[in-house]
Amino acid sequence: MSTQSPALRLEGIVKTFPGVRALDGVSFEVLPGEVHALLGENGAGKSTLMKVLAGMHQPNEGRIFIEGQQVTMRSPLEAKAKGVVLIHQELSLAEEMSVAENIYLGELPRKRFGLVDRKTLLEKAGAILKRLNCGFGPDATVGDLSIANKQMVEIARALTVDAKAVVFDEPTASLTDAEKVVLFDIIRDLRERGVGIVYISHRMEEIFTISDRISVLRDGSYRGTLVTAETDEDEVTQLMIGRSLDLTRNHAHAEFGDVSLEVRDLSCDSLFQDVSFQVRSGEVVGFYGLVGAGRTEIAETLFGLRTPSGGAIYLEGKEVRINSPVQAIENGISLVPENRKEQGLVLGMNCRDNMTLPQVGDLTAGPFVSDGAEVAIFDLYRDKLEIKTPSWRQQVGNLSGGNQQKIVIGKWLSMHPKVLIVDEPTRGIDVGSKSEIHNLIRDLAKQGYAVIVISSEMPEVLHVSDRIIAMYHGRIMREFTSEEVTEDNLVQAISGIATNGDKAA
Numbered sequence: 222m223s224t225q226s227p228a229l230r231l232e233g234i235v236k237t238f239p240g241v242r243a244l245d246g247v248s249f250e251v252l253p254g255e256v257h258a259l260l261g262e263n264g265a266g267k268s269t270l271m272k273v274l275a276g277m278h279q280p281n282e283g284r285i286f287i288e289g290q291q292v293t294m295r296s297p298l299e300a301k302a303k304g305v306v307l308i309h310q311e312l313s314l315a316e317e318m319s320v321a322e323n324i325y326l327g328e329l330p331r332k333r334f335g336l337v338d339r340k341t342l343l344e345k346a347g348a349i350l351k352r353l354n355c356g357f358g359p360d361a362t363v364g365d366l367s368i369a370n371k372q373m374v375e376i377a378r379a380l381t382v383d384a385k386a387v388v389f390d391e392p393t394a395s396l397t398d399a400e401k402v403v404l405f406d407i408i409r410d411l412r413e414r415g416v417g418i419v420y421i422s423h424r425m426e427e428i429f430t431i432s433d434r435i436s437v438l439r440d441g442s443y444r445g446t447l448v449t450a451e452t453d454e455d456e457v458t459q460l461m462i463g464r465s466l467d468l469t470r471n472h473a474h475a476e477f478g479d480v481s482l483e484v485r486d487l488s489c490d491s492l493f494q495d496v497s498f499q500v501r502s503g504e505v506v507g508f509y510g511l512v513g514a515g516r517t518e519i520a521e522t523l524f525g526l527r528t529p530s531g532g533a534i535y536l537e538g539k540e541v542r543i544n545s546p547v548q549a550i551e552n553g554i555s556l557v558p559e560n561r562k563e564q565g566l567v568l569g570m571n572c573r574d575n576m577t578l579p580q581v582g583d584l585t586a587g588p589f590v591s592d593g594a595e596v597a598i599f600d601l602y603r604d605k606l607e608i609k610t611p612s613w614r615q616q617v618g619n620l621s622g623g624n625q626q627k628i629v630i631g632k633w634l635s636m637h638p639k640v641l642i643v644d645e646p647t648r649g650i651d652v653g654s655k656s657e658i659h660n661l662i663r664d665l666a667k668q669g670y671a672v673i674v675i676s677s678e679m680p681e682v683l684h685v686s687d688r689i690i691a692m693y694h695g696r697i698m699r700e701f702t703s704e705e706v707t708e709d710n711l712v713q714a715i716s717g718i719a720t721n722g723d724k725a726a
Contacts, residue, residue: 247266398512
Protein backbone atom coordinates (compact mmCIF):
# COMPACT_ATOMS: atom_id res chain seq x y z
CA MET A 222 0.00 0.00 0.00
CA SER A 223 1.25 3.50 -0.80
CA THR A 224 2.87 5.64 1.94
CA GLN A 225 2.00 8.86 0.10
CA SER A 226 -0.36 11.45 1.49
CA PRO A 227 -4.03 10.46 1.01
CA ALA A 228 -5.56 10.72 -2.44
CA LEU A 229 -8.71 11.76 -0.61
CA ARG A 230 -9.36 12.94 2.93
CA LEU A 231 -12.56 14.10 4.60
CA GLU A 232 -12.30 15.81 7.99
CA GLY A 233 -15.10 16.33 10.51
CA ILE A 234 -17.95 16.16 7.99
CA VAL A 235 -21.31 17.14 9.45
CA LYS A 236 -24.50 16.96 7.41
CA THR A 237 -27.96 17.65 8.80
CA PHE A 238 -31.40 17.39 7.26
CA PRO A 239 -34.61 18.62 8.92
CA GLY A 240 -34.78 16.71 12.20
CA VAL A 241 -31.89 14.38 11.30
CA ARG A 242 -28.13 14.58 11.88
CA ALA A 243 -27.09 12.25 9.07
CA LEU A 244 -23.32 12.70 9.55
CA ASP A 245 -21.79 13.58 12.89
CA GLY A 246 -18.20 14.75 12.42
CA VAL A 247 -17.06 11.90 10.14
CA SER A 248 -13.41 11.70 9.07
CA PHE A 249 -12.27 9.28 6.37
CA GLU A 250 -9.28 8.89 4.04
CA VAL A 251 -8.23 6.83 1.04
CA LEU A 252 -4.60 6.33 0.00
CA PRO A 253 -3.43 6.30 -3.63
CA GLY A 254 -3.67 2.78 -5.00
CA GLU A 255 -5.87 1.58 -2.14
CA VAL A 256 -9.27 -0.09 -2.20
CA HIS A 257 -10.93 1.18 0.97
CA ALA A 258 -14.25 -0.44 1.85
CA LEU A 259 -16.87 1.72 3.58
CA LEU A 260 -19.41 -0.34 5.51
CA GLY A 261 -22.44 0.29 7.68
CA GLU A 262 -26.09 -0.61 7.97
CA ASN A 263 -28.66 1.10 5.77
CA GLY A 264 -29.05 4.59 7.19
CA ALA A 265 -25.54 4.62 8.70
CA GLY A 266 -24.54 7.58 6.50
CA LYS A 267 -22.40 5.94 3.80
CA SER A 268 -24.28 7.26 0.79
CA THR A 269 -24.73 10.70 2.37
CA LEU A 270 -20.97 10.94 2.98
CA MET A 271 -20.23 9.99 -0.62
CA LYS A 272 -22.81 12.48 -1.92
CA VAL A 273 -21.03 15.19 0.07
CA LEU A 274 -17.77 14.10 -1.55
CA ALA A 275 -19.35 14.11 -5.03
CA GLY A 276 -20.86 17.59 -4.67
CA MET A 277 -24.47 16.41 -4.48
CA HIS A 278 -24.82 17.61 -0.85
CA GLN A 279 -23.06 20.54 0.79
CA PRO A 280 -21.73 19.77 4.29
CA ASN A 281 -22.74 21.92 7.26
CA GLU A 282 -19.24 21.52 8.68
CA GLY A 283 -15.97 19.86 7.69
CA ARG A 284 -13.33 19.93 4.97
CA ILE A 285 -12.44 17.88 1.88
CA PHE A 286 -8.87 17.41 0.61
CA ILE A 287 -7.77 15.97 -2.75
CA GLU A 288 -4.07 15.03 -2.79
CA GLY A 289 -3.51 17.33 0.18
CA GLN A 290 -5.26 20.37 -1.29
CA GLN A 291 -8.50 21.59 0.28
CA VAL A 292 -11.34 21.73 -2.24
CA THR A 293 -15.02 22.63 -2.35
CA MET A 294 -17.39 20.44 -4.35
CA ARG A 295 -20.39 22.49 -5.50
CA SER A 296 -21.71 19.98 -8.05
CA PRO A 297 -21.01 16.50 -9.44
CA LEU A 298 -19.43 18.05 -12.55
CA GLU A 299 -17.07 20.09 -10.40
CA ALA A 300 -16.20 17.00 -8.36
CA LYS A 301 -15.52 15.04 -11.53
CA ALA A 302 -13.33 17.85 -12.87
CA LYS A 303 -11.27 17.59 -9.69
CA GLY A 304 -10.88 13.84 -10.12
CA VAL A 305 -13.70 12.40 -7.97
CA VAL A 306 -16.21 10.08 -9.64
CA LEU A 307 -19.22 8.50 -7.90
CA ILE A 308 -20.73 5.41 -9.50
CA HIS A 309 -24.23 5.31 -8.06
CA GLN A 310 -26.11 2.34 -6.66
CA GLU A 311 -29.23 3.92 -8.16
CA LEU A 312 -28.73 4.24 -11.90
CA SER A 313 -28.67 7.86 -13.09
CA LEU A 314 -28.76 7.35 -16.84
CA ALA A 315 -30.70 9.12 -19.58
CA GLU A 316 -32.52 6.13 -21.02
CA GLU A 317 -33.50 7.75 -24.32
CA MET A 318 -29.90 8.68 -25.14
CA SER A 319 -27.11 6.50 -26.52
CA VAL A 320 -24.49 4.73 -24.45
CA ALA A 321 -21.78 7.09 -25.74
CA GLU A 322 -23.85 10.18 -24.88
CA ASN A 323 -24.41 8.88 -21.37
CA ILE A 324 -20.74 8.10 -20.82
CA TYR A 325 -19.68 11.64 -21.81
CA LEU A 326 -22.79 13.47 -20.61
CA GLY A 327 -21.87 17.07 -19.74
CA GLU A 328 -18.54 16.85 -21.59
CA LEU A 329 -19.43 15.79 -25.14
CA PRO A 330 -16.60 16.37 -27.66
CA ARG A 331 -17.38 19.34 -29.90
CA LYS A 332 -16.57 20.53 -33.41
CA ARG A 333 -16.79 24.05 -34.74
CA PHE A 334 -19.88 26.07 -33.84
CA GLY A 335 -20.52 23.81 -30.83
CA LEU A 336 -21.74 20.79 -32.79
CA VAL A 337 -21.19 17.39 -31.20
CA ASP A 338 -18.26 15.50 -32.75
CA ARG A 339 -20.08 12.19 -33.06
CA LYS A 340 -17.17 10.34 -34.68
CA THR A 341 -14.83 11.20 -31.82
CA LEU A 342 -17.59 10.50 -29.29
CA LEU A 343 -18.24 7.00 -30.64
CA GLU A 344 -14.52 6.21 -30.93
CA LYS A 345 -13.75 7.27 -27.36
CA ALA A 346 -16.79 5.52 -25.90
CA GLY A 347 -16.11 2.41 -27.97
CA ALA A 348 -12.58 2.17 -26.59
CA ILE A 349 -13.89 2.28 -23.02
CA LEU A 350 -16.56 -0.35 -23.72
CA LYS A 351 -13.92 -2.62 -25.27
CA ARG A 352 -11.79 -2.25 -22.14
CA LEU A 353 -14.82 -3.33 -20.08
CA ASN A 354 -15.51 -6.30 -22.41
CA CYS A 355 -19.07 -5.05 -22.94
CA GLY A 356 -21.23 -6.89 -25.43
CA PHE A 357 -22.94 -3.75 -26.75
CA GLY A 358 -21.81 -0.79 -28.82
CA PRO A 359 -21.54 2.93 -28.06
CA ASP A 360 -24.49 3.77 -30.31
CA ALA A 361 -26.93 1.47 -28.46
CA THR A 362 -29.84 3.17 -26.70
CA VAL A 363 -29.47 2.84 -22.92
CA GLY A 364 -33.18 2.13 -22.43
CA ASP A 365 -32.79 -1.06 -24.48
CA LEU A 366 -30.06 -2.48 -22.23
CA SER A 367 -30.42 -4.92 -19.34
CA ILE A 368 -29.96 -3.71 -15.77
CA ALA A 369 -26.50 -5.31 -15.67
CA ASN A 370 -25.41 -3.58 -18.87
CA LYS A 371 -26.74 -0.25 -17.60
CA GLN A 372 -24.52 -0.73 -14.55
CA MET A 373 -21.56 -1.23 -16.88
CA VAL A 374 -22.38 2.10 -18.54
CA GLU A 375 -22.26 3.75 -15.11
CA ILE A 376 -18.85 2.17 -14.52
CA ALA A 377 -17.65 3.33 -17.95
CA ARG A 378 -18.24 6.93 -16.85
CA ALA A 379 -15.47 6.59 -14.27
CA LEU A 380 -12.93 5.82 -16.99
CA THR A 381 -13.42 9.07 -18.92
CA VAL A 382 -11.35 11.27 -16.59
CA ASP A 383 -7.97 11.22 -14.88
CA ALA A 384 -9.57 10.13 -11.63
CA LYS A 385 -7.92 10.64 -8.26
CA ALA A 386 -10.67 8.79 -6.40
CA VAL A 387 -13.54 6.59 -7.62
CA VAL A 388 -16.48 5.62 -5.41
CA PHE A 389 -18.28 2.37 -6.23
CA ASP A 390 -21.64 2.24 -4.42
CA GLU A 391 -23.02 -1.34 -4.51
CA PRO A 392 -21.55 -1.86 -8.02
CA THR A 393 -22.28 -5.61 -8.27
CA ALA A 394 -25.95 -5.51 -7.22
CA SER A 395 -27.09 -6.15 -10.80
CA LEU A 396 -24.03 -7.87 -12.29
CA THR A 397 -23.57 -11.50 -13.28
CA ASP A 398 -20.60 -13.48 -11.97
CA ALA A 399 -18.75 -12.96 -15.27
CA GLU A 400 -19.37 -9.21 -15.12
CA LYS A 401 -18.12 -9.10 -11.53
CA VAL A 402 -14.81 -10.57 -12.68
CA VAL A 403 -14.49 -7.78 -15.25
CA LEU A 404 -15.37 -5.16 -12.64
CA PHE A 405 -12.74 -6.45 -10.19
CA ASP A 406 -10.15 -6.42 -12.98
CA ILE A 407 -11.02 -2.77 -13.68
CA ILE A 408 -10.72 -1.92 -9.97
CA ARG A 409 -7.32 -3.62 -9.79
CA ASP A 410 -6.23 -1.71 -12.90
CA LEU A 411 -7.31 1.59 -11.33
CA ARG A 412 -5.46 0.66 -8.14
CA GLU A 413 -2.26 -0.07 -10.07
CA ARG A 414 -2.56 3.39 -11.66
CA GLY A 415 -2.60 4.95 -8.19
CA VAL A 416 -6.31 5.77 -8.04
CA GLY A 417 -7.92 5.67 -4.60
CA ILE A 418 -11.02 3.45 -4.57
CA VAL A 419 -13.93 3.69 -2.13
CA TYR A 420 -15.93 0.46 -2.27
CA ILE A 421 -19.39 0.29 -0.67
CA SER A 422 -21.07 -3.10 -0.55
CA HIS A 423 -23.20 -5.28 1.74
CA ARG A 424 -21.51 -8.41 0.37
CA MET A 425 -18.82 -9.46 2.80
CA GLU A 426 -17.17 -11.91 0.40
CA GLU A 427 -16.54 -9.04 -2.03
CA ILE A 428 -15.16 -6.81 0.72
CA PHE A 429 -12.63 -9.44 1.79
CA THR A 430 -11.73 -10.21 -1.84
CA ILE A 431 -11.09 -6.70 -3.11
CA SER A 432 -10.33 -4.31 -0.23
CA ASP A 433 -7.15 -3.30 1.62
CA ARG A 434 -8.82 -1.56 4.56
CA ILE A 435 -12.35 -1.37 5.96
CA SER A 436 -13.91 1.66 7.66
CA VAL A 437 -17.25 1.45 9.44
CA LEU A 438 -20.00 4.02 10.03
CA ARG A 439 -22.83 3.54 12.50
CA ASP A 440 -25.67 6.00 13.10
CA GLY A 441 -23.86 8.73 11.18
CA SER A 442 -20.63 8.42 13.18
CA TYR A 443 -17.20 6.96 12.36
CA ARG A 444 -16.61 3.72 14.32
CA GLY A 445 -13.14 2.63 13.24
CA THR A 446 -10.87 1.30 10.49
CA LEU A 447 -9.56 -2.26 10.16
CA VAL A 448 -6.89 -3.78 7.93
CA THR A 449 -8.74 -6.36 5.84
CA ALA A 450 -6.02 -9.01 6.06
CA GLU A 451 -5.98 -8.72 9.87
CA THR A 452 -9.69 -8.96 10.60
CA ASP A 453 -12.67 -11.24 9.96
CA GLU A 454 -16.37 -10.97 9.21
CA ASP A 455 -17.42 -11.29 12.85
CA GLU A 456 -15.23 -8.37 13.99
CA VAL A 457 -16.48 -6.18 11.13
CA THR A 458 -20.10 -7.10 11.89
CA GLN A 459 -19.74 -6.27 15.58
CA LEU A 460 -18.28 -2.88 14.65
CA MET A 461 -21.21 -2.27 12.27
CA ILE A 462 -24.15 -3.30 14.43
CA GLY A 463 -22.74 -3.71 17.92
CA ARG A 464 -23.45 -7.45 18.14
CA SER A 465 -22.58 -10.80 16.58
CA LEU A 466 -24.87 -12.51 14.10
CA ASP A 467 -26.18 -16.05 14.12
CA LEU A 468 -25.23 -17.34 10.66
CA THR A 469 -25.27 -21.04 11.56
CA ARG A 470 -26.82 -23.65 9.33
CA ASN A 471 -30.48 -24.49 9.78
CA HIS A 472 -30.65 -27.88 11.50
CA ALA A 473 -34.00 -27.36 13.22
CA HIS A 474 -36.31 -30.37 13.13
CA ALA A 475 -39.55 -28.55 12.46
CA GLU A 476 -42.95 -30.17 12.43
CA PHE A 477 -44.37 -29.72 8.95
CA GLY A 478 -48.01 -29.85 7.99
CA ASP A 479 -49.71 -31.09 4.84
CA VAL A 480 -48.47 -30.33 1.34
CA SER A 481 -49.53 -26.78 0.45
CA LEU A 482 -47.98 -26.58 -3.02
CA GLU A 483 -47.13 -29.39 -5.41
CA VAL A 484 -45.62 -28.86 -8.86
CA ARG A 485 -45.57 -31.75 -11.33
CA ASP A 486 -43.46 -31.77 -14.50
CA LEU A 487 -43.81 -28.00 -14.92
CA SER A 488 -42.12 -26.54 -18.01
CA CYS A 489 -41.90 -23.11 -19.58
CA ASP A 490 -40.53 -23.17 -23.12
CA SER A 491 -36.70 -23.19 -22.96
CA LEU A 492 -36.50 -21.56 -19.52
CA PHE A 493 -37.05 -24.69 -17.39
CA GLN A 494 -38.23 -28.24 -18.01
CA ASP A 495 -40.01 -31.01 -16.09
CA VAL A 496 -39.74 -29.38 -12.69
CA SER A 497 -41.42 -31.27 -9.83
CA PHE A 498 -41.35 -30.48 -6.12
CA GLN A 499 -43.52 -30.04 -3.01
CA VAL A 500 -43.66 -27.44 -0.24
CA ARG A 501 -45.41 -28.26 3.04
CA SER A 502 -46.97 -25.78 5.43
CA GLY A 503 -44.39 -24.71 8.00
CA GLU A 504 -41.51 -25.48 5.64
CA VAL A 505 -38.91 -23.29 3.93
CA VAL A 506 -37.70 -24.70 0.61
CA GLY A 507 -34.66 -22.96 -0.84
CA PHE A 508 -33.87 -22.78 -4.56
CA TYR A 509 -30.19 -22.38 -5.38
CA GLY A 510 -28.37 -22.19 -8.71
CA LEU A 511 -26.28 -20.09 -11.03
CA VAL A 512 -27.61 -17.20 -13.12
CA GLY A 513 -29.83 -18.67 -15.85
CA ALA A 514 -30.71 -21.80 -13.87
CA GLY A 515 -34.44 -20.97 -14.10
CA ARG A 516 -35.19 -20.26 -10.43
CA THR A 517 -36.80 -16.84 -10.89
CA GLU A 518 -38.66 -18.04 -13.97
CA ILE A 519 -40.30 -20.82 -11.91
CA ALA A 520 -41.43 -18.24 -9.35
CA GLU A 521 -42.82 -16.01 -12.09
CA THR A 522 -44.71 -18.93 -13.60
CA LEU A 523 -46.24 -19.87 -10.24
CA PHE A 524 -47.30 -16.22 -9.84
CA GLY A 525 -48.89 -16.06 -13.30
CA LEU A 526 -46.31 -13.77 -14.90
CA ARG A 527 -45.35 -16.52 -17.37
CA THR A 528 -47.51 -19.13 -19.05
CA PRO A 529 -46.33 -22.73 -18.58
CA SER A 530 -45.87 -24.91 -21.65
CA GLY A 531 -46.58 -28.10 -19.70
CA GLY A 532 -47.13 -29.65 -16.30
CA ALA A 533 -49.51 -28.98 -13.43
CA ILE A 534 -49.77 -26.95 -10.22
CA TYR A 535 -51.65 -28.21 -7.16
CA LEU A 536 -52.65 -26.20 -4.10
CA GLU A 537 -53.72 -28.23 -1.08
CA GLY A 538 -54.25 -31.23 -3.37
CA LYS A 539 -56.41 -29.42 -5.93
CA GLU A 540 -55.13 -28.66 -9.43
CA VAL A 541 -55.23 -24.95 -10.30
CA ARG A 542 -54.60 -23.01 -13.46
CA ILE A 543 -52.76 -19.73 -13.02
CA ASN A 544 -52.54 -17.44 -16.01
CA SER A 545 -52.20 -14.08 -14.25
CA PRO A 546 -51.05 -12.60 -10.92
CA VAL A 547 -54.71 -11.98 -10.07
CA GLN A 548 -55.40 -15.72 -10.33
CA ALA A 549 -52.28 -16.48 -8.29
CA ILE A 550 -53.38 -14.14 -5.51
CA GLU A 551 -56.92 -15.57 -5.57
CA ASN A 552 -55.43 -19.06 -5.15
CA GLY A 553 -53.20 -17.99 -2.27
CA ILE A 554 -49.79 -17.56 -3.92
CA SER A 555 -47.80 -14.37 -3.32
CA LEU A 556 -44.42 -13.29 -4.73
CA VAL A 557 -41.88 -10.94 -3.18
CA PRO A 558 -39.94 -10.12 -6.36
CA GLU A 559 -36.20 -10.01 -6.96
CA ASN A 560 -36.17 -6.27 -7.68
CA ARG A 561 -38.29 -4.74 -4.93
CA LYS A 562 -37.80 -1.13 -6.08
CA GLU A 563 -39.00 -1.69 -9.64
CA GLN A 564 -41.35 -4.65 -9.20
CA GLY A 565 -42.51 -4.62 -5.59
CA LEU A 566 -42.99 -0.98 -4.58
CA VAL A 567 -44.18 2.39 -5.81
CA LEU A 568 -41.36 4.46 -4.35
CA GLY A 569 -43.22 7.78 -4.51
CA MET A 570 -46.19 6.44 -2.54
CA ASN A 571 -46.40 6.26 1.23
CA CYS A 572 -45.95 3.13 3.33
CA ARG A 573 -49.65 2.56 3.96
CA ASP A 574 -50.69 2.78 0.32
CA ASN A 575 -47.90 0.44 -0.76
CA MET A 576 -48.90 -2.16 1.79
CA THR A 577 -52.60 -2.14 0.90
CA LEU A 578 -52.26 -1.74 -2.87
CA PRO A 579 -53.27 -5.31 -3.88
CA GLN A 580 -56.49 -5.16 -1.86
CA VAL A 581 -57.49 -1.53 -2.30
CA GLY A 582 -60.64 -2.63 -4.14
CA ASP A 583 -61.79 -4.48 -1.02
CA LEU A 584 -61.25 -1.52 1.30
CA THR A 585 -63.75 0.89 -0.20
CA ALA A 586 -66.46 2.72 1.69
CA GLY A 587 -68.85 3.77 -1.06
CA PRO A 588 -66.81 5.38 -3.83
CA PHE A 589 -63.85 6.07 -1.51
CA VAL A 590 -61.09 3.96 -0.03
CA SER A 591 -61.46 3.56 3.75
CA ASP A 592 -58.48 5.35 5.29
CA GLY A 593 -59.20 3.75 8.65
CA ALA A 594 -59.08 0.22 7.24
CA GLU A 595 -55.84 0.94 5.39
CA VAL A 596 -54.16 2.40 8.48
CA ALA A 597 -55.31 -0.55 10.59
CA ILE A 598 -53.70 -3.00 8.17
CA PHE A 599 -50.49 -0.98 8.07
CA ASP A 600 -50.32 -0.67 11.87
CA LEU A 601 -50.85 -4.43 12.28
CA TYR A 602 -48.00 -5.45 9.97
CA ARG A 603 -45.72 -2.62 11.01
CA ASP A 604 -45.84 -4.05 14.53
CA LYS A 605 -45.65 -7.69 13.42
CA LEU A 606 -42.66 -7.12 11.14
CA GLU A 607 -41.05 -4.39 13.26
CA ILE A 608 -40.95 -1.92 10.36
CA LYS A 609 -39.00 1.19 11.30
CA THR A 610 -40.71 4.30 9.92
CA PRO A 611 -41.82 7.49 11.67
CA SER A 612 -45.31 7.28 10.14
CA TRP A 613 -47.39 5.53 7.51
CA ARG A 614 -47.13 8.82 5.63
CA GLN A 615 -43.41 8.32 4.99
CA GLN A 616 -42.56 7.70 1.32
CA VAL A 617 -41.33 4.15 0.83
CA GLY A 618 -38.41 5.46 -1.22
CA ASN A 619 -37.02 7.08 1.94
CA LEU A 620 -36.87 3.82 3.92
CA SER A 621 -33.81 1.59 4.28
CA GLY A 622 -33.57 -1.49 2.08
CA GLY A 623 -34.51 -3.80 4.94
CA ASN A 624 -37.62 -1.83 5.82
CA GLN A 625 -38.63 -1.60 2.16
CA GLN A 626 -38.41 -5.39 1.96
CA LYS A 627 -40.59 -5.71 5.06
CA ILE A 628 -43.20 -3.45 3.43
CA VAL A 629 -43.33 -5.81 0.42
CA ILE A 630 -43.58 -8.87 2.66
CA GLY A 631 -46.27 -7.19 4.77
CA LYS A 632 -48.23 -6.31 1.63
CA TRP A 633 -48.52 -9.99 0.75
CA LEU A 634 -49.01 -11.28 4.29
CA SER A 635 -52.01 -8.98 4.59
CA MET A 636 -53.57 -11.03 1.75
CA HIS A 637 -53.23 -14.21 3.90
CA PRO A 638 -51.47 -16.38 1.32
CA LYS A 639 -50.98 -20.14 1.53
CA VAL A 640 -47.62 -19.98 -0.25
CA LEU A 641 -45.12 -17.11 -0.01
CA ILE A 642 -42.32 -16.95 -2.59
CA VAL A 643 -39.39 -14.69 -1.70
CA ASP A 644 -36.89 -14.05 -4.52
CA GLU A 645 -33.46 -12.78 -3.36
CA PRO A 646 -34.82 -11.72 0.07
CA THR A 647 -31.76 -9.71 1.16
CA ARG A 648 -30.34 -8.26 -2.06
CA GLY A 649 -28.95 -4.79 -1.34
CA ILE A 650 -29.66 -5.09 2.39
CA ASP A 651 -27.09 -4.54 5.14
CA VAL A 652 -25.86 -7.38 7.31
CA GLY A 653 -27.94 -6.44 10.36
CA SER A 654 -31.17 -6.22 8.36
CA LYS A 655 -30.30 -9.51 6.63
CA SER A 656 -30.42 -11.21 9.99
CA GLU A 657 -33.85 -9.67 10.66
CA ILE A 658 -35.21 -10.86 7.30
CA HIS A 659 -33.81 -14.37 7.87
CA ASN A 660 -35.45 -14.54 11.30
CA LEU A 661 -38.70 -13.26 9.78
CA ILE A 662 -38.68 -16.03 7.16
CA ARG A 663 -38.14 -18.67 9.81
CA ASP A 664 -40.91 -17.15 11.97
CA LEU A 665 -43.34 -17.18 9.04
CA ALA A 666 -42.68 -20.89 8.56
CA LYS A 667 -43.33 -21.50 12.26
CA GLN A 668 -46.68 -19.74 11.79
CA GLY A 669 -47.62 -22.32 9.15
CA TYR A 670 -46.79 -20.56 5.88
CA ALA A 671 -45.30 -22.61 3.06
CA VAL A 672 -42.26 -20.56 2.02
CA ILE A 673 -40.06 -20.71 -1.08
CA VAL A 674 -36.77 -18.78 -0.89
CA ILE A 675 -34.71 -18.13 -4.02
CA SER A 676 -31.20 -16.92 -3.31
CA SER A 677 -27.85 -16.51 -5.05
CA GLU A 678 -26.05 -16.53 -1.69
CA MET A 679 -25.08 -19.99 -0.43
CA PRO A 680 -24.83 -18.99 3.27
CA GLU A 681 -28.33 -17.55 3.07
CA VAL A 682 -29.96 -20.58 1.49
CA LEU A 683 -28.15 -22.87 3.96
CA HIS A 684 -29.20 -20.72 6.90
CA VAL A 685 -32.95 -20.44 6.25
CA SER A 686 -33.93 -23.62 4.37
CA ASP A 687 -35.34 -26.92 5.59
CA ARG A 688 -34.77 -28.39 2.13
CA ILE A 689 -32.69 -27.08 -0.78
CA ILE A 690 -33.43 -27.67 -4.47
CA ALA A 691 -30.35 -27.28 -6.66
CA MET A 692 -30.95 -26.22 -10.26
CA TYR A 693 -28.81 -26.25 -13.40
CA HIS A 694 -29.86 -25.02 -16.85
CA GLY A 695 -33.59 -25.16 -16.14
CA ARG A 696 -33.63 -28.55 -14.45
CA ILE A 697 -33.64 -29.78 -10.86
CA MET A 698 -30.37 -31.62 -10.29
CA ARG A 699 -30.69 -32.61 -6.64
CA GLU A 700 -32.86 -32.06 -3.60
CA PHE A 701 -31.18 -31.92 -0.17
CA THR A 702 -32.41 -31.89 3.40
CA SER A 703 -30.63 -29.46 5.73
CA GLU A 704 -28.92 -32.44 7.40
CA GLU A 705 -27.40 -33.97 4.25
CA VAL A 706 -26.42 -30.85 2.28
CA THR A 707 -22.79 -29.72 2.20
CA GLU A 708 -21.19 -26.85 0.35
CA ASP A 709 -19.35 -29.33 -1.88
CA ASN A 710 -22.35 -31.40 -2.97
CA LEU A 711 -24.41 -28.24 -3.45
CA VAL A 712 -21.76 -26.72 -5.72
CA GLN A 713 -21.51 -29.97 -7.66
CA ALA A 714 -25.27 -30.06 -8.19
CA ILE A 715 -25.59 -26.47 -9.46
CA SER A 716 -22.63 -27.11 -11.78
CA GLY A 717 -24.43 -30.02 -13.45
CA ILE A 718 -22.11 -32.66 -11.95
CA ALA A 719 -24.54 -34.59 -9.71
CA THR A 720 -28.21 -35.48 -9.94
CA ASN A 721 -30.70 -37.05 -7.54
CA GLY A 722 -29.62 -40.40 -8.84
CA ASP A 723 -25.97 -39.71 -8.05
CA LYS A 724 -25.81 -40.17 -4.30
CA ALA A 725 -22.02 -40.27 -4.30
CA ALA A 726 -21.90 -36.53 -4.68
